Amino acid sequence: NIQQLESILDEIQKDIEAGGVGAEFSIRFHHQVIHSIENEILSSITSLVMELVENTTHMNLHIPGRANISLAEHRKILGAIKKGDSGQAYECMKEHLESVKRNLSTIIFEHSMDG
Numbered sequence: 567n568i569q570q571l572e573s574i575l576d577e578i579q580k581d582i583e584a585g586g587v588g589a590e591f592s593i594r595f596h597h598q599v600i601h602s603i604e605n606e607i608l609s610s611i612t613s614l615v616m617e618l619v620e621n622t623t624h625m626n627l628h629i630p631g632r633a634n635i636s637l638a639e640h641r642k643i644l645g646a647i648k649k650g651d652s653g654q655a656y657e658c659m660k661e662h663l664e665s666v667k668r669n670l671s672t673i674i675f676e677h678s679m680d681g
Contacts, residue, residue: 567602572644576639577594578633592627593619596616626666626673638654639658640662643655
């Protein structure tokens with residue numbers, strides 16, 4: 567499972583280096599983390615939210631520089647998972663989600679000002 571997550575992050579890096587934003591691999595990373603949750607109820611609830619996450623991932627990653635920031639945040643999450651530190655993993659995930667939320671709020675605000 568850890569090796570799969572590392573492999574996905576490597577694919578994100580390659581995609582960014584090739585001029586992409588790694589969106590498809592980022593979504594795969596999210597799915598893999600969810601599937602690693604050993605709580606069926608939590609995993610099911612999280613899976614329901616994934617459609618929203620997938621839609622926002624594409625918008626978020628097209629912000630200049632955001633793909634590398636997300637990759638770094640994903641690496642921090644994986645580092646905590648590898649250490650078996652659920653508290654740190656939680657904090658890293660929370661930071662990542664807050665960062666994404668700030669970016670999406672900016673996108674929505676800018677879009678509303680354009681209209």
